[in-house]
Amino acid sequence: MPVITTIEDLRVLAKKRVPRMFYDYADSGSWTEGTYRANEADFQKILLRQRVAVNMEGRSTRTTMLGQDVAMPVAIAPTGMTGMQHADGEILAARAAKKFGIPFTLSTMSICSIEDVAAGTDNHPFWFQLYVMRDRDFIERLIDRAKAANCSALVLTLDLQILGQRHKDIRNGLSVPPRLTVPTLLNLATKLGWCFDMLGTKRRNFGNIFGHVKGIENMGSLAEWTAKQFDPALNWGDVEWIKKRWGGKLILKGIQDVEDARLAVDSGADALIVSNHGGRQLDGAPSSINSLPSIVEAVGHQIEVHMDGGVRSGQDVLKAVALGAKGVYIGRSMLYGLGAMGEAGVTRALEVIHKELDLTMAFCGRTDINTVDKSILLPGTYPLP
Numbered sequence: 001m002p003v004i005t006t007i008e009d010l011r012v013l014a015k016k017r018v019p020r021m022f023y024d025y026a027d028s029g030s031w032t033e034g035t036y037r038a039n040e041a042d043f044q045k046i047l048l049r050q051r052v053a054v055n056m057e058g059r060s061t062r063t064t065m066l067g068q069d070v071a072m073p074v075a076i077a078p079t080g081m082t083g084m085q086h087a088d089g090e091i092l093a094a095r096a097a098k099k100f101g102i103p104f105t106l107s108t109m110s111i112c113s114i115e116d117v118a119a120g121t122d123n124h125p126f127w128f129q130l131y132v133m134r135d136r137d138f139i140e141r142l143i144d145r146a147k148a149a150n151c152s153a154l155v156l157t158l159d160l161q162i163l164g165q166r167h168k169d170i171r172n173g174l175s176v177p178p179r180l181t182v183p184t185l186l187n188l189a190t191k192l193g194w195c196f197d198m199l200g201t202k203r204r205n206f207g208n209i210f211g212h213v214k215g216i217e218n219m220g221s222l223a224e225w226t227a228k229q230f231d232p233a234l235n236w237g238d239v240e241w242i243k244k245r246w247g248g249k250l251i252l253k254g255i256q257d258v259e260d261a262r263l264a265v266d267s268g269a270d271a272l273i274v275s276n277h278g279g280r281q282l283d284g285a286p287s288s289i290n291s292l293p294s295i296v297e298a299v300g301h302q303i304e305v306h307m308d309g310g311v312r313s314g315q316d317v318l319k320a321v322a323l324g325a326k327g328v329y330i331g332r333s334m335l336y337g338l339g340a341m342g343e344a345g346v347t348r349a350l351e352v353i354h355k356e357l358d359l360t361m362a363f364c365g366r367t368d369i370n371t372v373d374k375s376i377l378l379p380g381t382y383p384l385p
Contacts, residue, residue: 004348004352007313010336010340010352017340018194021173022178025081026085027332029278029283031283032283040310042289043319046377046382047377048315048363049365059368061361063326065326070103071100071354072357073317073325074353076104076105076334077331078129078253081109081111083110083203087198087203088120092338093343093346094121095120096346097350100350105128107129108128110206111176113207114146114149127151130242132161133230151248152249155253156242156250156252158239159281160230160281161230162232164277236266239267250268252272255275256286256288257291261298265302271306272305272306278332289319289383292307292323294385296324300324304326305324307327308329308330311330312332312333315357315360322376323383334349337349
């Protein structure tokens with residue numbers, strides 16, 4: 001078993017074990033991938049102030065996100081096709097999050113269904129992410145299924161009304177399950193562990209959709225339906241309708257602009273996520289960490305502000321918290337762990353991030369995550385509102 005000390009170690013291992021089309025799906029952005037790269041790179045520009053001769057005993061990373069007690073201010077982000085990184089991936093990641101004491105968010109475009117994840121975690125509450133489709137009857141049923149599964153928050157994604165062009169997915173002929181072309185078969189022949197695991201599960205389609213939409217009887221009809229369903233007409237009126245239909249805690253994901261952040265507050269949402277969809281939608285948009293301070297300054301006293309994008313370490317989490325984030329989401333870091341070692345890999349990713357967070361906080365002279373602010377950062381190196 002390789003020694004895993006960083007998220008990068010997990011990424012390298014996942015690349016060896018996951019079929020190319022699914023690894024590339026996780027580890028890529030749209031167009032030139034400039035925003036995808038900036039999400040990570042802009043964290044590295046922020047420098048920390050080391051303090052010494054400070055009592056570092058009794059450290060705690062415990063806090064709350066949306067009123068929920070968490071072991072650290074981190075949640076697992078919703079990621080599509082997680083069950084193609086590893087068989088039953090969403091169930092395994094949800095179990096790891098449950099044991100660690102952080103929220104898990106299930107994507108609408110998951111392989112394991114809402115019901116699968118609920119059963120696989122003994123009905124432990126998790127969060128559910130919603131894409132708005134043209135088929136409003138389906139959306140109503142999806143919301144009702146999330147309620148029935150005891151989901152404790154709904155994460156409404158606002159930045160995928162249309163799909164950003166992701167060149168690697170086009171070149172790889174991305175499909176679920178993979179089409180057995182000659183290049184795909186040759187690649188699968190080098191990923192025998194993944195293949196054996198997938199043969200051992202029945203979950204190889206989009207579990208929240210397959211069997212829940214009339215007229216979808218095979219992968220061809222599912223692909224055709226999905227391609228037509230993302231709703232470009234989504235607007236703030238729909239947000240109000242969904243909030244009323246859901247009736248519980250609502251998080252709005254995909255906020256990058258101060259004006260949109262104010263509209264999110266006006267909508268009555270409980271939290272927003274500063275996010276550019278991991279650089280997978282509008283290439284050329286600013287990094288999430290650069291957008292965060294302005295949004296915190298504008299609305300942070302009115303709504304809980306979270307962020308995602310480019311988080312590869314506990315230091316990144318600490319920097320985001322210092323700039324005002326009440327919660328930080330990890331998507332790729334979790335997927336690397338899952339692809340590398342299944343549930344144990346997700347747990348290892350969380351352990352790595354937590355240890356880095358805990359130690360860095362101490363080196364910066366703080367023992368409680370709830371006291372961290374931008375004074376732990378070196379002036380002139382972090383983005384200002």
